[in-house]
Amino acid sequence: MGIVSSGFQGRRKRDLPGVPPGQYVTEDFPVLSAGPTPRIERDDWVFSLRTESGTGRHWDWNVFMSLPQEDVTADLHCVTSWSKLGTHWRGVPVDAVLNGVDTQAEFALFYSYGGYTTNLPLSDVLGGRAWLVHEFDGADLPPEHGGPVRLLVPHLYLWKSAKWVRGVELIPQDRPGFWESRGYHLHGDPWREERYG
Amino acid sequence: MSEWTGRPAERSAEDDYLDGNALAGPLSEVFAIDITAALGTCGTCGDRRAVAEAHLYVNAPAKILRCPSCGGVLLRLDERGGRVILDLSGFTQLTIEVR
Amino acid sequence: MSGAWNVADVVGLRDETPTARTIRLRLPVPVRVLAGQHVDLRLTAPDGYQAVRSYSVSAGIPPDGLEITVEELPDGEVSPYLVRDLGVGDQVEVRGPVGGWFVWRPEDDSPVQLIGGGSGVVPLMAMVRAHQMASHSSPLRLLYSVRSPEAAVFRHELESLAQASGTFGLQWVYTRTAPDGQPVGRLDAETLGASVLDSGADPAIFVCGATGFVEAVAGWLVDLGHAPDRIKTERYGGLGGAS
Helix, strand or coil: CCCECCCCCCCCEECCCCCCCCCEECCCCCCCCCCCCCCCCHHHCEEEEECCCCCEEEEEHHHHHCCCCEEEEEEEECCCCEEEEEEEEEEEEHHHHHCCCCCCCCEEEEEECCCCEEEEEHHHHCCCCCEEEEEECCEECCHHHCCCCEEECCCCCHHHCCCCEEEEEEECCCCCCCCHHHCECCCCCHHHCCCEC | CCCCCCCCCCCCHHHCCEEHHHHHHHHHCCCCCCCCCCEEEECCCCCEEEHHHCEEECCCCCEEEECCCCCCEEEEEEEECCEEEEECCCEEEEECCCC | CCCCEEEEEEEEEEEEECCEEEEEEECCCCCCCCECCEEEEEEECCCCCEEEEEEEEEEEECCCEEEEEEECCCCCCCHHHHHHHCCCCCEEEEEEEECCCCCECCCCCCCEEEEEEHHHHHHHHHHHHHHHHCCCCCCEEEEEEECCHHHCCCHHHHHHHHHHCCCEEEEEEECCCCCCCCCECCCCHHHHHHHCCCHHHCCEEEEEECHHHHHHHHHHHHHCCCCHHHEEEEECCCCCCCC
């Protein structure tokens, strides 16, 4: 494992209870991005849904904010091996967006401003397990963390929690997103270390 | 090129990329000559410039190199468990000077 | 030399400023440094956690040595350790030197214009030293933008070189505090135009600093008539501690 520098600690704590295998706990909130940060004003933001039959729905900011809102406390686990515990968010459960939608699809592909995509089984984003969040720690979600709105799916690796989210397509068959088509796991459960496909 | 981590709070998110130059170390594990000095042609927009001049995003599951003109993904480099996974499919061509 | 990680010995340490330190490393193999190259350093904590960072080489010390100069970032995960804690006799893992783009080669006989912001001067210092070592007859200029005289890395070496050398010219830009009688202010297009080698001389230009500095300077240079392919830039980043 190389030459150990006894005075070098890094910033991490490791192997704590409640932390998936191979993860380090960090106190700060690293900014991860695979491209430039899009700057989207709330007035320009629209979230779109399309089903496998081609029907669609759209929510602008005001309509989106009239949907049910929930406060969420969650641990985050990034595939680059940091975890951040007890983060506070506010947003709309994905259930509320999909409420009453007629679909047989079993998978969802989320789209972001800037071109990012990620795929998830619908069962992983329904049942109170995923949110479209717009507040972090009681303040508007800043662009570097995905504002105005990001997906939050805390039980999966954080690349599934797409930043700058702008839409979702419901699809009958799973279709890999940005990282998933580049060798990352289609599902991404940190407790099973589903890092690579 | 001092330290590539430890984000000072005042930095803006637009600064979150490096030069492709920073790929020289990991690519030296794979290639006998320096690829960052090669001229690469972007498969998305056709822009042609040194790999070292493209924009490198390192705070991500894998290192992603993007075209400074169009933002298209040029290269992905993933180092894990003693293996390097290299995806060069964003380039249509690399012109390498052989000294 | 490239490819693999080598275990290097720390054989010397020198404080350059209150926050910057030069680290002399000796490698187990011969090392050829091109001025402007960098090395990757890998540190391993006792619990196995590893961090890899890149640092510009400030001097080659043939046959098997080199120096890096590290600026401490208050928020940094690795640089405070390197600047504050690392001791002579310690070992670190090194990959490189690497990089064939942002380099000055002694066989290039063009005039050379270097423009550095803050610790972006480090790879440029390697070029100044290599240029002097090669006893090059072509003119070499360094424009160095820095917060204050105290924050200037290599200040004394640069000033004595500029006095002793017939080819090396040095120009300071002080952004916060300056020695008596010298102006304070950020580098602008006008100062740049008055300071750098004329585009008619077709100098090879190297710019290194923070992203905003590098992009502004590169834009002004093109406006001054310098060909874009004569301008090589290197940004030094401060990126979120995710790796």
